[in-house]
Amino acid sequence: MQIDGARFLADLHKLRSFGAAGVGKGVVRPAYSAPDVTARGWLAKQMTEIGLRVEIDAMGNLFGLAEGPSILLGSHSDSQPEGGWLDGALGVIAALEVARAAKEAGGPAVSVVSFQDEEGRFGVTTGSAVWSGQLSLAEADVLEDHGGITLGDARQAMAAMVTGDAASDLFTGFIEMHIEQGPALDTSGDKIGVVTDIVGIRDMKITFEGEQNHAGTTPMHLRRDAFQAVSAFNTLLNDRLRNVVTPQTVWTIGHVSLHPNASSIVPGRAVFSMQWRDADTDRLARMEAIIRETAQEVAQAQGMALNYGTLLGLEPVAMDARLRSALEAGAEAVTPGKWRKMPSGALHDATNVARLLPVAMVFVPSIDGLSHTFAEDTAEDDLVAGVQVLAHAVGALGSGA
Ligand code: HGY
Numbered sequence: 001m002q003i004d005g006a007r008f009l010a011d012l013h014k015l016r017s018f019g020a021a022g023v024g025k026g027v028v029r030p031a032y033s034a035p036d037v038t039a040r041g042w043l044a045k046q047m048t049e050i051g052l053r054v055e056i057d058a059m060g061n062l063f064g065l066a067e068g069p070s071i072l073l074g075s076h077s078d079s080q081p082e083g084g085w086l087d088g089a090l091g092v093i094a095a096l097e098v099a100r101a102a103k104e105a106g107g108p109a110v111s112v113v114s115f116q117d118e119e120g121r122f123g124v125t126t127g128s129a130v131w132s133g134q135l136s137l138a139e140a141d142v143l144e145d146h147g148g149i150t151l152g153d154a155r156q157a158m159a160a161m162v163t164g165d166a167a168s169d170l171f172t173g174f175i176e177m178h179i180e181q182g183p184a185l186d187t188s189g190d191k192i193g194v195v196t197d198i199v200g201i202r203d204m205k206i207t208f209e210g211e212q213n214h215a216g217t218t219p220m221h222l223r224r225d226a227f228q229a230v231s232a233f234n235t236l237l238n239d240r241l242r243n244v245v246t247p248q249t250v251w252t253i254g255h256v257s258l259h260p261n262a263s264s265i266v267p268g269r270a271v272f273s274m275q276w277r278d279a280d281t282d283r284l285a286r287m288e289a290i291i292r293e294t295a296q297e298v299a300q301a302q303g304m305a306l307n308y309g310t311l312l313g314l315e316p317v318a319m320d321a322r323l324r325s326a327l328e329a330g331a332e333a334v335t336p337g338k339w340r341k342m343p344s345g346a347l348h349d350a351t352n353v354a355r356l357l358p359v360a361m362v363f364v365p366s367i368d369g370l371s372h373t374f375a376e377d378t379a380e381d382d383l384v385a386g387v388q389v390l391a392h393a394v395g396a397l398g399s400g401a
């Protein structure tokens with residue numbers, strides 16, 4: 001199978017043009033936004049031109065289906081609110097290139113997917129979560145983004161494009177190429193990461209409800225300031241998690257909305273995202289208990305009403321040994337001695353697909369370990385090496401995986 005590096009890179013830059021942020025190579029292409037829908041239309045056209053049958057399901061997951069049993073390659077083409085040009089997009093374009101090269105070589109059969117809302121504008125990897133049966137469409141439809149728009153309303157932007165489902169039994173396995181999004185490869189000089197397992201995640205909204213009041217006339221000791229509750233919660237939580245976490249455990253308060261968000265008003269309400277990740281399900285559960293206890297304690301001490309949103313999450317998942325060893329052989333062939341086995345601290349659609357199919361992932365370096373920022377980037381030689389590793393593995397596995 002012959003990868004055409006120039007064609008692959010040209011497609012990557014073309015996909016970047018949909019929602020180009022005008023800052024470096026950044027993109028703004030959130031799920032169901034105009035750039036996302038236009039990009040999916042362009043991807044569907046590329047799939048058709050390769051001779052793949054296009055199916056777009058009700059969630060907006062876009063499939064290019066080969067004849068007969070095939071190996072599925074892909075990722076997602078939606079981005080974070082401030083996204084990099086490669087997160088997700090790389091895996092979709094790499095899949096297109098391998099599908100083309102396989103077609104030109106007379107096989108094996110390769111199908112392509114771009115899942116929707118992997119970046120969780122509405123939840124956690126919602127497109128592949130619905131496709132894999134982890135979430136029903138009805139449950140997904142009521143999820144809201146931080147602006148209060150429901151997924152059910154947002155996905156109407158693709159309603160006219162919906163053709164039907166792509167059943168998982170069409171596929172023999174799934175391999176996702178992705179940027180590492182962390183510093184390990186970049187700092188080590190290794191060019192390829194073959195993923196061993198993907199961490200688990202929990203994510204929920206927490207609301208503290210105090211009392212809105214005048215910022216000048218309300219004495220400090222009489223206030224029920226919702227921001228002060230978030231601040232106290234965060235300080236206490238960092239202290240209490242210390243003895244249950246490892247250096248690989250992460251937790252993030254990434255979004256805080258204060259109501260009414262005005263300089264001269266004591267905020268009466270704070271709604272914030274609480275997200276935590278670890279490779280161990282028990283540790284995720286222990287962290288959840290500490291988070292709830294700490295929130296309850298702060299609410300009591302500060303006279304707050306406390307509410308939780310839906311707890312969303314995915315369990316840690318190990319990669320399939322057979323698919324993984326094909327990637328390891330590919331890495332040794334393409335970048336001999338310059339590759340490593342490694343876990344994924346980022347979440348991926350592969351976690352959901354693993355509920356139905358054997359899955360594996362291959363990483364390329366992220367310059368300075370940066371991702372989920374306009375500054376995200378990877379050297380083009382590394383991108384081409386990665387798709388060559390993917391092609392090598394697919395050639396060895398065949399469509400029967
Ligand atoms: O958050 C993640 O790990 C993924 O990039 N959405």
Ligand code: MN
Pocket residue numbers: 076087088118178347348
């Ligand atoms: Mn991603």
Ligand code: MN
Pocket residue numbers: 080087119372
């Ligand atoms: Mn991402």
